[in-house]
Amino acid sequence: MTRRPHRFLRRAVLSLALPMLLFVLLVATGHAQSSAFDRPPAPVTNVALKDAPDDAGGAITISWTLSPDDAGGAMDVIGYDVRRSTSPDGPFQTVKSVPRGSSEAADETDLDSDVNYFYRVVVKDAKGEAPSVVAGPVQAKVQWFNLGRLNTLIATIIYITLLLYFIFHAKKGKKLFIRRLAGLDALDEAVGRATEMGKPILYVPGISQISDVATIASINILSGVARTVAEYNTRVIVPNYDPIVMTVAQEVVREGFLAAGKPDAYDEHDVFYVTTNQFAFVAAVDGIMVREKPATNLFIGMFFAESLILAETGASTGAIQIAGTDAVAQIPFFIAACDYTLIGEELYAASAYLSRAPLLLGSLKGQDWMKICLIGCIAVGVVTLLFGIESFRDFFETPLMIFRQ
């Protein structure tokens, strides 16, 4: 009888204690959850700084381990601010903002080379932000060598080796065969026609700058044309779009007349500057074509939207027209409106063929062998891909990655 009250009391305590314990647990958990949303996010860790490779300075790569509230936890992170200072004590300024889930950013904002920079990564959510510890110092270094362009270097070395080899052979007097181009057969005919008709030849060296490969090839062809023109006692008119190209063209034409033994026949006013405005240049050249009525028009070099206007106007005057360009979009217009067209690389071949200079002949031979190398590379690349090997093809994209692997 005496044990019954104790049993009753124990049951009563247990029946009250369990709900209370549950209540306390629920409150504690709820509090923990609400506090995770109320407090700022946990900061990022392991902030690492690295000078961006293969550049001319001016870039630093910052990486970090994501905030625990981004990778998991509250999952309410909005994004990260990368802040920079030249002192570890600040002040820090935001130089880059990246969205949640990002663990790397590149700072390319007004960085000076060889200056110490310090960074902190600030994680943000709706309630606030939390900065990381300060990382640094780091410097944006200038690299002398861009390893990402290693494939370009190798290709250039192979190309130059081939060129030098064939130039050396050409200079030793070895006869190098080059097939005749149809457009070049027409060139002598066109100059002769101009001489018979007593009319000038118009030579337009394109509307690009001297750094353009097509312009350089055009200048080489102009050299040969100037020599032929001087031999035939014909006049050549060379309107220019670029003043530097004009000065080079003047030199080349003068030397052409000199090589033909007729330096006095050269008139420097025939090689002149017009304007460096595309359609104003076209308007002027069109005017020259209808007023001077050249017997032959040569459009050789780099051309853009004006190609058809020039070629159509020339065709309407009844001139023989020979064009040559490596501007793929303009070749169709020249093919449609000119008598002969040097397509793409034929332009470069023409300059070698005309001059017969060992330097250019050797260069052309070197280019031909480079094409054989490229066809071989494509064949090897296709075969290796058939066997599932991608490293050969990838070397043409990112050789650096292969070496790093």
Place this chain on the structure above:
Amino acid sequence: MTGMELFWTWVAAFLTLSIYSFLYKDNPFYKFAEHLVVGVSVGYIFTINWHQGLHPYLFNPLAASWEHPYNLLRVIPLILGLLFLLRISRKYNWLSRFTIALVMGIGCGTAIPPTIETRIIQQTKASMINIIDQPSLWAGFCAVTILVGTISTLIYFFFSKEHKGILGGTARLGIVFLMVGFGASFGYTVMARISLLIGRLNFLINDWVIGTWNFIAG
């Protein structure tokens, strides 16, 4: 439209029609427009070069060379530029060749690496296609076409041998590929030019004719 806007619209329309009059034949209106556009463009280019080239990159830094003595190095390009002007002298025009040689050398040097990178390496890589592992029969056909087209076109531009026999046949296939490509490019570009013509006709009809009518009608 204000009276001044109408005036300039008439000037633009007059110059547009003057240029188009060349379609009939060479005439004084065309000559006027031609000389005007050449003159204005040269003046414009000179102004651009002055404000965006000479002034910020040469004269301003030289003026500040008291504070930054290394700016005096810009005297070197100034001298090289002045050598160009010696072309007008019969006695000293040979000096301009130094500048020409420098410009040619820099031009070639800066042109070669990007040309090899973009026109050779990237295109060679793009031609290496797995012709079997393609998502469809059509994609496989396209891959084979790209491969055959690339190689046959390269062979067309091979100058060291006469195009006879197998080489000649492959080169002929290459020129077919080239012409198909040029045809597509021709059609595409003509469409773009037509859109330019439409833009100009739109100006003549809407801005000039209808604009003038609306101005007169009040």
